[in-house]
Amino acid sequence: MKNASKVLYPGRWKGLVIFIVLIALLPIVVTTQYVFTLLILLGIYSIITIGLSLLIGYAGQISIGHAAFYGIGAYMSAVLTTKFNMSAWLAIILGMMTTFLIAYFVGVRVLKLKGHILALATIAINIIVYTILNGWTEMTGGALGLGGIPKLNFLGIDLGNQVNFYYFVWIIVTLVIIFSGNLIRSNVGRILRSIHDSETGIEALGIQVSKYKVLIFAISATYASLAGSLYAHYIQFISPSTFNVPFSILLLVMVMVGGVHSIWGAMIGTVAITFLNEGIRYISHNYLHVSGEVEIIVYGFVIVVMMIFMPNGIVSLFDRFQKRNKEHESDSGLDLKPVDVKGGA
Amino acid sequence: MDLFMQYLITGLTIGSVYALLAVGFVTIYNVTGVLNLAQGEFAMLGALISVTFVQAGLSIYISIPLAIVCTALIGFLVERLAINPVKGAKPGILIVITLGVSIFLKGVALLIWGTAPKSLPPLFENKPVQILGAVVNTQSLWIFLILAIHLVALYWFFDKTFLGSALRASERNAHAATLMGINVKNMSAIAFSIAAALGALAGAMIAPLTDATYDMGFFIGIKGFVAMVFGGMHSIQGAVAGGLLLGMIEAFSGGYVSTYYTDAIAFGFLLFVLFIRPQGLFTKAEGTHV
Numbered sequence: 323m324k325n326a327s328k329v330l331y332p333g334r335w336k337g338l339v340i341f342i343v344l345i346a347l348l349p350i351v352v353t354t355q356y357v358f359t360l361l362i363l364l365g366i367y368s369i370i371t372i373g374l375s376l377l378i379g380y381a382g383q384i385s386i387g388h389a390a391f392y393g394i395g396a397y398m399s400a401v402l403t404t405k406f407n408m409s410a411w412l413a414i415i416l417g418m419m420t421t422f423l424i425a426y427f428v429g430v431r432v433l434k435l436k437g438h439i440l441a442l443a444t445i446a447i448n449i450i451v452y453t454i455l456n457g458w459t460e461m462t463g464g465a466l467g468l469g470g471i472p473k474l475n476f477l478g479i480d481l482g483n484q485v486n487f488y489y490f491v492w493i494i495v496t497l498v499i500i501f502s503g504n505l506i507r508s509n510v511g512r513i514l515r516s517i518h519d520s521e522t523g524i525e526a527l528g529i530q531v532s533k534y535k536v537l538i539f540a541i542s543a544t545y546a547s548l549a550g551s552l553y554a555h556y557i558q559f560i561s562p563s564t565f566n567v568p569f570s571i572l573l574l575v576m577v578m579v580g581g582v583h584s585i586w587g588a589m590i591g592t593v594a595i596t597f598l599n600e601g602i603r604y605i606s607h608n609y610l611h612v613s614g615e616v617e618i619i620v621y622g623f624v625i626v627v628m629m630i631f632m633p634n635g636i637v638s639l640f641d642r643f644q645k646r647n648k649e650h651e652s653d654s655g656l657d658l659k660p661v662d663v664k665g666g667a
Numbered sequence: 668m669d670l671f672m673q674y675l676i677t678g679l680t681i682g683s684v685y686a687l688l689a690v691g692f693v694t695i696y697n698v699t700g701v702l703n704l705a706q707g708e709f710a711m712l713g714a715l716i717s718v719t720f721v722q723a724g725l726s727i728y729i730s731i732p733l734a735i736v737c738t739a740l741i742g743f744l745v746e747r748l749a750i751n752p753v754k755g756a757k758p759g760i761l762i763v764i765t766l767g768v769s770i771f772l773k774g775v776a777l778l779i780w781g782t783a784p785k786s787l788p789p790l791f792e793n794k795p796v797q798i799l800g801a802v803v804n805t806q807s808l809w810i811f812l813i814l815a816i817h818l819v820a821l822y823w824f825f826d827k828t829f830l831g832s833a834l835r836a837s838e839r840n841a842h843a844a845t846l847m848g849i850n851v852k853n854m855s856a857i858a859f860s861i862a863a864a865l866g867a868l869a870g871a872m873i874a875p876l877t878d879a880t881y882d883m884g885f886f887i888g889i890k891g892f893v894a895m896v897f898g899g900m901h902s903i904q905g906a907v908a909g910g911l912l913l914g915m916i917e918a919f920s921g922g923y924v925s926t927y928y929t930d931a932i933a934f935g936f937l938l939f940v941l942f943i944r945p946q947g948l949f950t951k952a953e954g955t956h957v
Contacts, residue, residue, distance in 0.1 A: 384759050431942045437758040438702040439900075442892055443941050446934035449889075457927035567885075571766055578763045616778055622771025629764045630752045 337586060338499065345492045349485055358484055362556060364596055365491035369498050369549040371576050371588040373542030376502055378574075379582030380511065381538045382518030383433060386570045387444030390451035391543035393565030394421050395550025400471045400560055401461055410474055414551040418544050425543030429536040448567050455562040467561030474555045481555075491552060498545060502585055505541075514538055579628050581635025590636050598624060672801035674922040675915065680807040680876070682914020683814040684710075687869035688891025689898065689906035690821065691862035697838040697901060698858035701750055701761050705769035706866055707888020708776075712738045713867025714879035715776060718785040727788055735867045741772075742863020746856045769885060776881035784878035787871065810872050814907075817868070821903060834858060866891075893937050897948050909948070 352358055370388055377383050398417030402408040408416075432443045455462050462468060473482035474490070481487045505511055513534050516524040525531050554560050572595070580591020602617035632638060688706055695703045713734050720730035749768050753760060789806045796803050825831040836844040837854040845851050866888075870879070873887070894913045898905025913933060920932040940948060 378759060384762065386762075432938075435941055435945055438696075438762065439896065439941065439945060441702075441758075441762055442889075442896060443938060445889060446893075446937050446941075449934045450931045450938075453928055453931035457925070457931070567889075571770075575763060575766065578759065582759070616774055618770050619774030619778065622767045622769070622774055625767030626749050626764055626771065629756075629760050629767065630749070633753070633756060633760050 338496075341499075342496060345489075345496070349488060355484075358488065360596065360600060362484070362488050362491055363553075364593060365488070365495050366549045366553050366556070367573070367576065367592045367596065368495050368589050369552070370542075370546045370573055371580070371592045372495075372498055372502055372585050373545030374573055374577045375580075375582055375585055375588035376505070376514070376538055377542040378577055379584070379587070380506060380514040380518060381535055382521075383535055383539065384437070384441050384574070385444045385539070385542075386441050386567065386574055387446075387448035388543065388546045388573050389565045389567065389569035390448040391421050391425060391546035392550040392553070392569070393451055393455055393562070394424065395547030396554040396560050396565065397455060397462055397468070397550075398547070399551040399554045400468045403472055404468065404470055405461070410472060410555060414548065417551050418547045421547035422540050422544045425540040426536060429539040429543075430532070433532060433535045433539055445567055445570070448565075448570050452562055452566045455565060462562070465562060467559055469559040471554050471558045471560070473558065487556060491556075494548070494552070498548075499585060506585075510534060510537070575625055579625065579635055581637030583634065584637050586640075587635050587637035594636060595621075669801060670922065672798070674918045676798070676801050676803050676807060678915035678918030679911055680804075680810055680914070681873075681917065682894075682911035683810045684869045684873045684887075684910075685890050685894045685913050686814060686907040686910025687817065687865050687872070688888065689894035689910045690817075690903050691865040691869075692891050692895040693898070693901065693903055693906045694834075694865070695858050695862045696895070698834055699746075699750065699855045701765065702758075702892070703859070703862065704762060704765040704888060704892070705745065705772060705884075706862060706891055707884035707886065708769050708772040709738050709742060709863040709866025709884075710870030710873070710887055711776060711879065711881065711884035712741060712772065712863075713870035714787060714874035714883070715780050715785060715870075715881070716867070717871045717874065718787050718879060719780075721787060731868075731871045734871060735864045738867035738870075739860040739864040742859040742861075742866075743856050745863070746859035750859070751852065751855065769888070773881055773884060776884075780881055782881065784880045785874075786878045787874035789875040804876070806872075806875050813868070813872060817865070818903075818907060825903070830857070890933075893933070896937065897940060899948065905948075912948075 348361065349358075352361065370392060374385065374388055377385055395414075395417045398420055399410065399413045402413035402416065403410050428447060432440065432447070435443050456465055458464070473480070474487070475481060476490065479486055481490050506514075513524065513529055513531075517531055517535060521531055550565075553564075576591040576595045577588050578591070579595055580589065581587025599617055599621055602620045603615075606616050628635075634641075688710060691706050691709070692703065695701055695706070713731075716734035716737050717727070717730045720733055721727055725733070745768055749764055750761075753764060756764075789804075789809075794805060796805060796808070823831075825835060833844070833849045834854050834857065836847065837849055837851045841851050844854075869887075869891075870883075877883075890913060891910070894910035895906045897909030897912055898907070899909075916933050916936055917929050921929045924932060
């Protein structure tokens with residue numbers, strides 16, 4: 323049994339330790355305000371993409387609508403703190419609970435759909451939430467947005483401070499990684515993985531697949547809600563356009579480019595896509611003197627090329643490297659190669 | 668009653684444009700199994716290329732066909748360069764690739780045409796006509812006419828020509844079609860070209876009514892997708908009915924409820940349809956192979 327779990331789940335503590343050391347040391351190296359802001363946003367985005375990788379990579383369900391849940395979280399925090407003077411922490415938790423419930427009840431119906439249709443249904447959810455955020459002006463301030471959201475304060479530590487907030491966000495990311503890791507290793511995780519491989523197969527074993535799919539959908543939506551609240555308290559101003567379909571597409575692309583089969587893939591994708599976008603924007607505006615969002619040409623091109631030549635994402639490079647190292651030692655008799663299931667619905 | 672007619676005509680006009688896009692979706696989806704989320708960008712390209720030709724001094728009757736040919740060529744290239752290399756990949760990967768193509772085409776359009784909206788002159792002098800108390804743009808009438816002509820042409824193409832039958836055969840059973848000597852790979856490229864041409868036509872039709880911009884593509888494409896789902900993914904007639912239905916939902920909800928919530932109502936209706944009849948409004952139920 324020990325051997326089997328070793329093959330199924332590569333050791334996670336090594337990666338986590340490297341990650342924590344990296345996070346702890348980065349503020350010493352990075353001094354520019356601009357890069358620091360980016361690092362904080364990266365943390366916030368990572369929370370969502372980790373959730374999405376659970377949904378896409380493990381449960382095999384697609385979503386182009388997570389910006390909606392991100393938006394619900396952000397607006398719950400913003401509205402409850404500015405209009406009802408509620409404690410920011412209570413608002414975050416209320417936001418997460420609301421999102422979980424919404425995602426759960428919507429998910430019960432939506433996750434009966436598959437493949438392309440599921441993608442469309444999630445786009446529809448995103449558009450509906452976006453129009454409501456835009457149209458419900460008394461609450462959300464409509465297209466003008468909502469400002470004056472207070473900074474966070476944790477037991478006397480001022481999280482308005484960039485460095486403090488940086489550590490705070492990344493500690494949450496670490497907790498999210500550990501929680502998700504545990505989830506994957508639990509029996510829920512094994513069921514999710516088998517849903518990804520053959521939904522009919524696992525159903526034939528007497529497991530009610532839909533329950534788990536909906537559960538993971540709601541959990542990933544809750545992550546997005548948490549990220550939204552953090553974003554609202556960090557930027558202190560939100561407007562509906564942040565939470566529209568293009569952001570959902572960006573999130574999906576991050577997860578797919580990084581590699582859906584591991585949580586680290588989601589994080590690598592988030593970092594890679596964010597820096598790619600910022601880099602191209604910087605070069606095109608400062609050296610080529612073109613205005614507007616022209617960076618999307620390179621961005622679109624990279625997505626297509628990546629998906630053609632590296633459909634398992636950047637993280638597959640690491641896997642290939644590790645496999646080469648392992649070939650000498652492991653001969654446990656357990657040949658559990660990941661099987662690539664073609665087709666699906 | 669006047670208002671009702673007005674909304675009806677507006678809905679049918681915009682619905683016809685969705686219908687053209689939806690037919691493109693159906694063609695690609697059924698022949699290649701790919702859901703082309705870049706379909707709306709073809710409409711954008713069709714509109715903007717037409718504008719460029721008109722500005723270069725060509726007559727609009729030459730500009731639009733030329734633009735359609737150019738866009739069809741782009742559709743062909745998209746299939747060869749981006750879709751063909753990943754034949755048989757999982758839906759997730761295909762979705763992301765077509766999204767990438769969509770973003771890329773949008774970026775190219777931004778670089779060429781900039782952000783300023785461009786307008787295209789209508790096909791004929793645009794004078795409003797009164798029909799049953801509703802004021803109708805002549806452009807709307809032309810859109811109906813063109814949609815009708817195309818439906819007949821497509822019917823003839825798919826049912827009566829060899830190429831059309833070959834396309835349908837590769838949809839039904841790609842393997843058997845290959846054994847019959849049909850080059851399924853080429854069929855896929857042809858499907859993309861046809862869909863791109865239909866998209867370009869839709870774009871050129873809608874451009875005189877709403878201005879053409881580089882970022883008009885994605886949402887209009889999604890509307891085409893919705894129309895296709897209403898029609899049940901597989902039939903051209905269903906897609907057309909779905910397009911007209913979607914156009915009318917938008918027009919009536921905009922007129923009687925609130926223009927703020929048009930999209931919410933249209934997509935809410937979509938979710939409703941998906942929940943009760945995921946196989947589409949105009950089809951029979953079907954099963955899946957295990």
